[in-house]
Amino acid sequence: MLLATDLDGTFLGGTQEDKDKLYTLLNNNEDIRLVFVTGRGIRSVLKLLENTSLPKPEYIICDVGATVTHLPTLMAVEPVQSGIAKLWPGDHVRETLKNVKGLLHQEAQQQYRCSYYYDETTDIEGARKVAAALQCDLILSAGKYLDILPKGVNKGYALQQLLGVLALPHHKVLVAGDSMNDYTMYETGFKGVVVGDAERELVARTAAMPHVLQALRTGAGGILEAMAFFPEFSIYLEKEG
Ligand SMILES: [Mg+2]
Known part of the structure; x- marks a missing residue:
């Protein structure tokens, strides 16, 4: 197994x-x-x-x-x-997400993903729209982690x-x-x-x-x-x- x-x-x-x-x-x-x-x-x-x-x-x-x-x-x-790697739009993802309110960047080094912390002040719908426009998915977890990943x-x-x-x-x-x-x-x-x-x-x-x-x-x-x-x-x- x-x-x-x-x-x-x-x-x-x-x-x-x-x-x-x-x-x-x-x-x-x-x-x-x-x-x-x-x-x-x-x-x-x-x-x-x-x-x-x-x-x-x-x-x-x-x-x-x-x-x-x-x-x-x-x-x-x-x-x-x-x-x-082919599905990841590139380094401009992080730059584009900078304009979303209440996203706190996690410092971990990452190649094909951007990760953040979120809370009740975060504009999650705004982040979702930006992610979708970049051909990315947004995944929330554990009430505090927000990840932007290549679509699918x-x-x-x-x-x-x-x-x-x-x-x-x-x-x-x-x-x-x-x-x-x-x-x-x-x-x-x-x-x-x-x-x-x-x-x-x-x-x-x-x-x-x-x-x-x-x-x-x-x-x-x-x-x-x-x-x-x-x-x-x-x-x-x-x-x-
Ligand atoms: Mg776990």
Whole structure:
């Protein structure tokens, strides 16, 4: 199987006991492939991997889907990355968005995405119009993150593209997340888990999806709960004994 998981609030969340259990399972089981799918930039993810005993993923989809990297080599995954690059209008995106009221620029270095914080003073509709005129999408998440991405590029899109390169069938994939920028991973039809304590809108919008489990346990515990819930994934837990 392949676990494609968000980091903050999902893979990095939950009780210490659940995290230990999940990380040990992944470290001891080569049959479970691991992909991180995060809003963080690549530097932040690499830093995280340096400083912890976290299991190492094979691939990192970062920047909410705008960057797809093979971890051992740190090479961009092609042709996925060039496809995304072609959809990005260019550096003038940030310049154009400067005129939108209440957008606070996040400082992370980014190539094919612009990210901001927003609050109740932000002209979100204005930002949406500017984004649309630039052939870009606007994604809100966790009540504070606002991302401008190339049209159609998001976590679900990048994961599908990566699976195409890996020639891995979709039924072997479990996706995990906790906030609205994870929504596209469920929308694409992968079996998934919304972990406990997730963003309310995500819970509401996935509630009627039969392929999505709304877990009770938070973070890593929710991922373990989902592995036990879906028969095709529970065998990996049994192996552990
Ligand atoms: Mg998250």
